[in-house]
Amino acid sequence: MxxxxxxxxxxxxxxxxxxxxxxPAAATARVMTEVLNDPVEGRRALQYGTTAGDTELRSQILRLLERGEGVSEGAYEAYLPQVVVTQGSQQLLYLVAEALLDPGDIVLVESPTYFVFLGVLETHGARAIGVPIDDGGMKLDALEATLEEISARGELGRVKLIYSITEHSNPTGLSLAPDRRKGLVEIAQRWSKERPIYVLEDAAYRGLSYTDGPEPRSAWSYDETGDTVILARTFSKTYSPGMKTGFGVLPKSLVKPILGLKGNHDFGSSNLHQMVLARVLREGVYIxxxxxxxxxxxxxxxxxxxxxxxxxxxxxxxxxxxxxxxxxxxxxxxxxxxxxxxxxxxxxxxxxxxxxxxxxxxxxxxxxxxxxxxxxxxxxxxxxxxxxxxxxxxxxxxxxxxxxxxx
Ligand SMILES: Cc1ncc(COP(=O)(O)O)c(C=O)c1O
Incomplete structure (x- = not known):
């Protein structure tokens, strides 16, 4: 820089x-003006909101997920309490680390991975251990082998997270192969022997796919227990990083701890930005x-x-x-x-x-x-x-x- x-x-x-x-300066200016000109919405936008985020935005997020995963509209409605809007997905990554990690805990990451997250892990005194990748992203046999080794050393209880950037990764541009996504979730569940091992699915670049046809199902969509995968997404890459708005869909067990910490950080992301984004999504400006x-x-x-x-x-x-x-x-x-x-x-x-x-x-x-x-x-x-x-x-x-x- x-x-x-x-x-x-x-x-x-x-x-x-x-x-x-x-x-999208012009479209955002128009939508922001609409929000502010509305006598009710305008004032709500300039007021504090809730820690979890604007309900309308969180509903729109669920519609976005439904379209992306190819399920019918309304299919994910029950996830509403698990959706949290954050200051970019970076805040969510930080909150997850803060909620889960004690010094000396282990996080398995792709080799290479998003270097800013390595910094977050370092801040929390956690150990990042790299898992080899190939053109299909994290190699699941290598992940198993890494877990075997950690277990043989008696350290399995320190493994808290598997971090995977599933879509067009930063830094490699590679994605986790569609036929590895279910397996990734299953491995985390199978190795949750001593304590839960969560998958942190960072899908920051989801949406920015340059081949025809729908994007593959996320790893999150294979989590039938609903308590293994933390999905982290953002509007930074697909709309505007200046809006600094991301979101997480959390396992039920993490909703309370993460909301508690977010409350301590900021008691809620910018209401104005959230309400603008909700409209941007609803009116099709986003697509x-x-x-x-x-x-x-x-x-x-x-x-x-x-x-x-x-x-x-x-x-x-x-x-x-x-x-x-x-x-x-x-x-x-x-x-x-x-x-x-x-x-x-x-x-x-x-x-x-x-x-x-x-x-x-x-x-x-x-x-x-x-x-x-x-x-x-x-x-x-x-x-x-x-x-x-x-x-x-x-x-x-x-x-x-x-x-x-x-x-
Ligand atoms: C892989 C990945 N995850 C998360 C983020 C965080 O972005 P934001 O906080 O703007 O959502 C970035 C930003 O570059 C990223 O590359």
């Missing part, structure tokens, strides 16, 4: 921000915005992938990258031993050529193996198409000086 501010010519493939031009973002980000993703194909063609397979079906990120990997981190040679070389990325090492837990340093997270959300092409060209030029391109 500092580097980008100091050098305006720098192309940032680092910031995980959303596209600036497409932010229109998501459709717009999908075509815009699809084009940006394609531009980044084409630029990678073009500029790294001469590297003879020495580097590789993911081809995400949605979200905002591509995960780029150099050969092992090539350090893309802040202490390696590529990072300063990129800065001097005018491009930055997020060093991938930040996205790894420190157990069971040290963080890998040969990766980078590239975000295609913010730069325009010209900058995406130029940014990748600069990245290739910088890497070429550290590797030996074949052609």
């Amino acid at each position: 500092q580097a980008a501010l100091a050098n305006p010519a720098l192309i940032s493939l680092a910031a995980g921000f959303v596209d600036q031009e497409s932010l 229109e915005q998501v459709e717009l973002l999908k075509s815009l980000y699809k084009a940006k993703r394609d531009t980044m992938l084409e630029a990678l194909d073009q500029h790294f063609a001469g590297f003879d397979g020495q580097v590789k990258w993911t081809r995400p079906a949605g979200g905002l990120f591509v995960w780029f990997s150099a050969p092992e031993g090539v350090d893309l981190g802040p202490l390696g040679s590529v990072w300063p070389n990129c800065q001097s050529k005018g491009v930055i990325y997020v060093p991938g090492q930040y996205a790894f837990a420190h157990e069971p193996t040290p963080p890998e340093t040969n990766h980078a997270r590239l975000c295609f959300g913010v730069p325009d198409e010209a900058d995406l092409k130029e940014g990748i060209a600069r990245l290739a030029a910088a890497l070429a000086e550290c590797l030996d391109p074949v052609a």
